[in-house]
Amino acid sequence: MIVDLEPTTLETAAALSRKQWLASVTVGVLFLVACAAAFAPQVHPDAAPHAFDPADIAWMLSSSGLVLLMTPGLAFFYGGMVSKKSVISTLLQSFIALGVISVLWYVVGFSLAFGDSFHGIIGNPLTFLLFNHVGTAPHPRIAPHLPLVLFASFQLKFAIITPALISGAFAERIRFWGYLLFMCLFSLLIYCPLAHWTWHPDGFLFKWGVLDFAGGTVVHISAGFAALAGALALGRRHVHKEGHQHVPTNVPFVLLGTGLLWFGWFGFNAGSALAANAVAVQAFFTTHLASAAAMLTWMLIEAVRGQRPSAAGAAIGAVVGLVAITPGAGYVSYGPALFIGVVAAAVSAFAVDLKSRTNLDDTLDVFPCHGVGGIVGMVLTAVFAQEGGWATTGSPVLLYKHLGALVFISAFTFSGSYLLYKLTNLLIPIRVNAEHEAHGLDTSQHGETALVN
Secondary structure (H helix, E strand, C coil), X not given: CECCCCHHHHCCHHHHHHHHHHHHXXXXXHHHHHHHHXXXXXXXXXXXCCCCCHHHHHHHHHHHHHHHHHHHHXXXXXXXXXXXXXXXXXXXXXXXXXXXXXXXXXXXXXXXHHCCEECCCEECCCCCHHHCCCXXXXXXXXXCCCCHHHHHHHHHHHHHHHHHHHHHHHCCCECHHHHXXXXXXXXXXXXXXXXXXXXXXXXXXXXXXXXXCCCHHHHHHXXXXXXXXXXXXXXXXXXXXXXXXXCCCCHHHHHHHHHHHHXXXXXXXXXXXXXXXXXXXXXXXXXXXXXXXXXXXXXXXXXXXXXXXXXHHHHHHHHHHHHHHHHHCCCCCHHHHHHHHHHHHHHXXXXXXXXXXXXXXXXXXXXXXXXXXXXXHHHHHHHHCCCCCHHHHCCXXXXXXXXXXXXXXXXXHHHHHHHHHHHHHHHCCCXXXXXXXXXXXXXXHHCECCCCC
């Protein structure tokens, strides 16, 4: 439903004019990109007949769809937790990433992440510009057993969900246009370099031996520290300053989102084997077991604190377990997976409680859950990895490498993201004003309401 709002109360003429100008420029840029994509000479190599195992193709197509499902799942997970005045805004902040990041990835993002490496730091933006040289033929180094376009499509889904994860930290107080600009800058300047360092065969973290099976570092730790930077850069909500307790508005939405995330995470982790093989099977079960253990642990911690077991707590615990097992899903065995889920839930629950005692307004606890959960998973992967793990080989070398990489990645992501928030704010005011915040972002940013009386 479109709601008519008084421009004198929710929009000034200057702000409306600025948005119209920005939208006009963006439409122009998109039109130019579309023309280049349609008319620029491009090569899309075709695979030879019977070049691939059909089971691998089927599994990776399914996995790509499962990972894509996670973004709508995240939308419901976050949307159920915010106030009823910002449900649509929060849902859209996840859904819009499907459009924005897909176009960016096609134009240059895939090249920056997986193009020819420049000293292990970043990919050549011209390697796969506008998906040139991306077709059904395999790539000898980054996708030797899959069509390169399928590998690129699978990786796209990871790039989509990462900025959507960040949005939970500044929910209920960010301008939509500012969010879009930050999302683009983060994806190109933070996410793509991290993906290159960690997953490209020439990336310096990959060559150093750092393990990240499915994105614990690239996705969750980066999103967690970017969320922490965002909560600090945007400041506290007025309701937070007034001491109002944050209560989920729609717990069924939270449970629905958790179910979609859990289901989609099988593609996220098991799909990262990049084949229908035994590693995918192992990652499938370790993912489920860690999440189950974390959900149970979170609810038991609530009981230990004298609280009644809550559906929202169970959902959060399940997601923390999924986050924590992600870096090691295909590297650790089943017992360690259960241990990782239990430890991650306990540590994240402590981090959430500690955050609640501070002035940090991370609206939906993105850093305590995704950031801290990812850190626990990264460290314990180095402890329990079947090849090189401290507990399995007796050598702490891999653990030292993971701890060093963790410090570097955390500093890079936090400081880089903080600077990007400041840069975004110079170009487009990123924080809504007090009146918009009071009315809620659904009406002030989108002119819509979740429910019609």
